[in-house]
Amino acid sequence: MDFVNNLDTDTSLSILSCLDDPSDIVRASAVSRSWRQFAGFAFAVIKYSLSRNLCLKLFHQLSNVDHIVETSNDSNEGSSEAGSSSLMDTRLLEKEHRAYALLARGCMSSPIQSCIADAIIASSTDNFPAESILNTLEERDRIGRTPSYWSSTGQHRTSVPETLLYRLNGDLCVITEINIQPFQAYFQRGRPIYSSHYVRFRLGHHNDNSPNCNNSQDKKGEPGKSSVESNYVWTYTSQEFPMAQENRLQSFKLPEPVLCIGGYILVEFLGRVQTQEMDGQYYICVSHVKVEGRSLAKSFRVENVDDNGKFGLKVLSYSDPKETEEMDAEAGQEMDADAGQTQLRNLEQLLNLLHRHPLEVVNYVWPESDDEYAESEDEA
Known part of the structure; x- marks a missing residue:
């Protein structure tokens, strides 16, 4: 039975609210034309904050999100004509939906x-x-x-x-x-x-x-x-x-x-x-x-945490977190960053070495591999 066609809107939304994975909402919209058009499916998801509610099921800490900030388009939200409060409310709900949908993808599919x-x-x-x-x-x-x-x-x-x-x-x-x-x-x-x-x-x-x-x-x-x-x-x-x-x-x-x-x-x-x-x-x-x-560093930033733990969630980019990580890996950006951190720590280790042996002349050579200077514990 296609419950979307046979049940009332509130009952259908109640069923969809039982989903455990926020990405299932997107999959549901692809089931059939009737599901996609169900009470304006996208509008129903946004209006009833299904993405937010499902994220809260996964991580209750998100209940402290006080407001959502986007890096772009926020300045245009206040440009609507006076009296269009319903339009403003819709835009706020859409922004919230976009942010929580992205958050769900990042929390569930970003590489460990x-x-x-x-x-x-x-x-x-x-x-x-x-x-x-x-x-x-x-x-x-x-x-x-x-x-x-x-x-x-x-x-x-x-x-x-x-x-x-x-x-x-x-x-x-x-x-x-x-x-x-x-x-x-x-x-x-x-x-x-x-x-x-x-x-x-x-x-x-x-x-x-x-x-x-x-x-x-x-x-x-x-x-x-x-x-x-x-x-x-x-x-x-x-x-x-x-x-x-x-x-x-x-x-x-x-x-x-x-x-x-x-x-x-x-x-x-x-x-x-x-x-x-x-x-x-x-x-x-x-x-x-x-x-x-x-x-989720490339997608979100936490801002203005108050004494009650409430904070603003700033969206830095709506690019898919998984795709962004894969592109960076292919470009070698992450390897370059790791190499820089490793070189910095190597310099600190060298200072530590000299600190331990201040009276000795140390001819220190960075090992080309982890095993270059490996010795058995008995020799040590």
């Missing part, structure tokens, strides 16, 4: 990729800058003969936590999983692994209204305590995941994809398990941190 843009700050650093948080973005375990890792300061109590703060490569990112590799000190007796008991993740945005805001997000890797409690607002907090005391990249998959609104992630390490032989204190050390998900 690494979402970390930069390392901001660690709650503590034992030997800055040689053991900086920046080292956790380096994919290699060693730069030349020098190990690459972040280390906290030592503590006598196992309950003292540590945090690492990162900026994502977009104001809107759908996060699916986080990968972390604890550091194994192969140069210490017994080759201890400095993991934590548990790890937890927070997603959110910078608090521009904080009275203590001092642009701490620009102080990358600065030693000492960070002010994440006052300068950042966390809209999502994950469960506590147990971390294995093993030298491998461990995957922590979120129970369901989470939309990060604001572009920041805080990694919390809870509970210390390993002492250092020379001082008997507990440390947490990490080699790598990776965040996997879908970035």
Whole structure:
């Protein structure tokens, strides 16, 4: 039975509202001519905000969208003649529909990729800058003969936590999983692994209204305590995941994809398990941190987040997010950007190396491959 032809408009719209995937609305309009023309199908979708409602089913965080801004055509919305309020309302509904339809495509079909843009700050650093948080973005375990890792300061109590703060490569990112590799000190007796008991993740945005805001997000890797409690607002907090005391990249998959609104992630390490032989204190050390998900940086920007969490959603481009990513990959733009970031981190690693060996003459040669300087742990 074709329910569109046999049921009233309200009942048909109620059925369509049960769809779980916003893209199904587009598929429904292609079923037949009667479906496409159903009560003016496109108008019905727009009037009853089906795209928005289906997006809210996927990510409840979008309920905080206060208004939508387009990079073009917004200036023309106020040019209508006086008394055409119905036309204005229709245009606003159309704009909302366009934005949420694009948002749905990006959240569901954009390629999953690494979402970390930069390392901001660690709650503590034992030997800055040689053991900086920046080292956790380096994919290699060693730069030349020098190990690459972040280390906290030592503590006598196992309950003292540590945090690492990162900026994502977009104001809107759908996060699916986080990968972390604890550091194994192969140069210490017994080759201890400095993991934590548990790890937890927070997603959110910078608090521009904080009275203590001092642009701490620009102080990358600065030693000492960070002010994440006052300068950042966390809209999502994950469960506590147990971390294995093993030298491998461990995957922590979120129970369901989470939309990060604001572009920041805080990694919390809870509970210390390993002492250092020379001082008997507990440390947490990490080699790598990776965040996997879908970035909507080229489509959207978050603006004017207020104290209640309400924000403006700015549409940067209506190009299909998936097609945009594929075109950039073909043009090599992303590879060039990654290469630039890698070169920058290589320079920082070189400074770290010289910091560790200030009295030695170091003939440092950048390895052409990850395995060029690979040595067995026994030789190390």
